[in-house]
């Protein structure tokens with residue numbers, strides 16, 4: 032089927048209390064791995080690219096790969112741009128078939144953040160595209176985006192309500208103690224805060240930096256109202272490991288179909304495990 036707006040399935044996921052695992056991809060093999068994993072688990076999926084990946088792969092190339100994959104796929108697929116700070120890039124994504132966009136202007140003063148998000152919402156909603164906004168600052172590093180622990184701030188529930196009401200966003204990314212990249216110790220999420228935000232707003236809530244969060248904390252997040260879980264680092268690590276292992280075993284390997292093939296298999300297994308963790312197995316049957 033063709034790419035769909037993720038609200039077609041994420042609202043139902045929210046009602047059911049399950050999560051939609053959303054995966055950051057970088058190239059052909061990672062797209063294939065996510066699609067194959069989602070099909071095997073019979074679960075709709077969100078494929079995401081950061082602006083850094085758009086620079087690396089080219090927006091026309093990566094969107095064409097995801098579109099072709101979605102058309103052959105038996106489960107609904109949405110294409111989303113993650114952490115986009117540029118209005119111009121958002122418009123280019125919409126033109127290239129993205130069905131969902133994240134405008135990340137959480138670094139701006141509150142009223143300026145609202146003004147920019149509102150502008151994106153007005154345009155995106157005219158053409159049936161979903162919009163994710165962020166309130167609070169999620170720490171850590173993702174591509175060229177880096178937020179140190181000092182400037183990372185948690186989402187304030189009352190502010191979240193005001194932000195959603197004034198911008199009319201479809202999904203809200205919240206900061207409750209997760210970080211992008213690898214964790215040094217075990218992260219401790221602020222579940223009380225999550226529950227308070229869930230009480231305050233109706234739209235689906237999103238957990239960024241979910242790689243490396245222990246399974247029991249992911250389950251608790253879902254129980255308390257998270258509907259989308261973003262996974263990036265946890266795909267990169269097994270991918271790199273599989274490629275390294277391939278060259279350790281066969282130092283003269285030079286066929287990309289072999290070393291990238293083993294990487295693809297490793298990524299697909301993580302995709303399946305994360306979908307199962309989020310309770311998404313067989314969810315496509317209910318749509």
Ligand SMILES: [Zn+2]
Nearest residue numbers: 114239240261
């Ligand atoms: Zn993020």
